[in-house]
Amino acid sequence: VESEGVSTSFFMLGETKIELLQATNEDSAIAKFIDKKGEGIHHIAYAVDNILTEMERLKAEGFEILNKEPKHGADNKLICFLHPKSTNGILVELCQERDK
Template identity: 50%
Template sequence: MKRVDHIGIAVRDLNAVLPYYTETLGCPLLKIEEVASENVRVAFIDAGNIKLELLEAMSEESVIFAFLEKRGEGIHHIAFGVENIETRMAELREKGVRLLNEQPKQGAGGALVAFMHPKSSNGVLYELCEKQ
């Protein structure tokens, strides 16, 4: 793992929480985009040495919707920046780590992403993130 790329935070209403991050905390909003593969709307916040990725479900089919129903708003995942995501996924599989994805998929910001199952990582959902 090269570094922590971002922390994903599940929110019910992106527009309602953005002022907290941008006005109260004073963190710049970098961009907002929709990620069709995950059925989410995402806002990237610059928190200095790390980005925060605010995740709002666009439908009830989104994993973020299910997360919010079960756990409420809060930290959803921690993303590690990696090089050559497919090689890293193979290395993790060899070490017995269960992945939620067979192949990397398109994520926010044009990155390739894959997730490690929380049962393989002490209850934490980790994302592998390769920037293009």
């Protein structure tokens, strides 16, 4: 995802999709995360059918959404993130599949 300064690779493990991220520039969020915390799990992602509906529902439930609008993510998905302070310290991503 050039706009985010990362390259991605996806692997299936049963019904679970694993995404590996690699920073492509030192100013990317992933590079900054690794500099601060070291290598490891960056976030957990959940597939949703309608990202706008889920963003509205979660915001109404008191979750802090980091994006005002969904962004274009890897593998042609629409994505948004929930602030870790809303999710017990874990960065959570919502992903909506789109036609390729």
